[in-house]
Amino acid sequence: MGRLTEAIKHLLIINILFFVATTIYGDQMYQWFSLWFPKNENFGFWQVxxxxxxHGGFMHIAFNMYALWAFGTPLERMWGRNKFLFFYFSAGLGAALIHTGVNYYYFNEGIDAIVNSGISKSQIIDIVSEGKYSPDWYNLASKSTIDNFLSAYNTPAVGASGAIYGVLVAFGMSYPNSELFIIFLPIPIKAKFFIPVLIAMDLFSGVTGVSIFGQGIAHFAHIGGALFGFIMMWYWKKNQFNKNRWD
Structure with a gap:
């Protein structure tokens, strides 16, 4: 890919600095800068x-930063620094929006099921805000409903993955015939095939709860970033806006 482009370089530096700070300050960093559910007392508007x-660990940041460099570099060279940054952060905000919207659905579904037992919403929120729950709640709704409710409230989202999924979509639409070499497959796969399959796997995991990539993954954030990336690319190409650089 050649030398680092300006936006990619600065994004890498900021991500690494945050990761170093997180290894030093730990829970305090997660409390301040992760994306919490809006009704959680830890939520702050800057967290979007x-x-x-x-990032949640070394492999998490390593994979994300590699993808940012590998797929973001050709896009920044094509678009210019400012346009790439606009696209990157727009996809990331889209990921946060979809992730939070799905969490609102899970939260309200769980609340409605528990309220039917005679407990008020404020009491339920007081309980879960202390990191607690009642085993009796699992008698009021399915296990997945209660698990999703508790996770929506108590589990923050971290990572550049949502924004990077938008970058992946943009790369696939801009360079559809580029051949990608995947670690666990010995043959190259064209971007126009690999990227849709990757997104479909996230959608499957998000809808069914059967995680293909492992636990603790915000699948709907990935889908949100990909969706917003697709919408922007579709609109830009339709209006020939994609040909303009913002240096």
């Missing part, structure tokens, strides 16, 4: 951006 620079 700051969560894009937080």
């Amino acid at each position: 951006v700051s969560h894009m620079f937080m």
Whole structure:
């Protein structure tokens, strides 16, 4: 890919600095900068951006930063720095929006099921805000409903993955015949085939709860980033806006 482009370089630096700070300050960083559910007392409006620079471990940041460099570099060269940054953060915000919207659905579904037992909403929120729950709740709704409710409230989202899924979509639409070499497959796969399959796997995991990639993954954030990336690329190409650079 050659030397680092300006936007990619600065995004890498900021992500690495956040990761180093997280290894030093730990829970305090997650409390301040992860994306919490809006009804959680840890939520702050800045988290819709700051969560894009937080990561849950070395492999998490390593994979995300590699993808940012590999797929983002050709896009920045084509679009220019400012346009790439606009696209990147728009996809990340879209990921946060979809992720939070799905969490609102899970939260309200769980609340409605528990309220039917005679407990008020404020009492339920007081209980879960202390990291607690009642085993009796599992008698009021399916296990997945209660699990999703508790996770929506108590589990923050971290990572650049949502924004990077938007970048993946843009790369696939811009360079559809580029051949990608995947670690676990010995043959190259064209971007126009690999990227849709990757998104479909996330959608399957998000809808069914059967995680293909492992636990603790915000599948709907990935889908949100991909969706917003697709919408922007579709609109730009339709209006020939994609040909303009923002340096």
